[in-house]
Amino acid sequence: MLIEERYQKGLELLKRMLGEKTAEETRRRWQKLSPDFERYVLEFLSGEIWSRSGLPLKIKSLCTISALAALGRVQGLELNIRMALNNGATRQEIIETLLQIAPYAGFPAAWEGLQIAERVFESADAS
Numbered sequence: 001m002l003i004e005e006r007y008q009k010g011l012e013l014l015k016r017m018l019g020e021k022t023a024e025e026t027r028r029r030w031q032k033l034s035p036d037f038e039r040y041v042l043e044f045l046s047g048e049i050w051s052r053s054g055l056p057l058k059i060k061s062l063c064t065i066s067a068l069a070a071l072g073r074v075q076g077l078e079l080n081i082r083m084a085l086n087n088g089a090t091r092q093e094i095i096e097t098l099l100q101i102a103p104y105a106g107f108p109a110a111w112e113g114l115q116i117a118e119r120v121f122e123s124a125d126a127s
Contacts, residue, residue: 070104
């Protein structure tokens with residue numbers, strides 16, 4: 001697949017997972033910081049990795065939430081919790097995923113993840 005095809009595939013998937021408006025806002029922020037970063041995310045992360053057919057998007061989202069919470073990557077975690085909801089994960093599944101990491105990544109990581117999830121859920125309720 002050509003780079004431009006991966007970019008377009010990644011862009012469409014990002015819009016599906018975040019919604020068109022949030023995807024465009026997110027892309028603009030990435031482009032402002034670094035146009036190369038935005039291209040890498042869309043071409044490789046979204047257009048190549050997230051587009052693989054081996055796992056459903058919901059499972060990929062829950063795995064990603066687990067990894068980001070364990071690593072303390074707060075901005076990525078918030079974004080991926082939003083995407084998980086759009087990918088069919090329930091709030092309870094997201095909470096269970098964050099509880100699951102407590103003995104492996106530490107209770108502070110789980111707690112911080114749960115707090116971020118709560119903010120995302122409240123924001124979704126307000127919309």
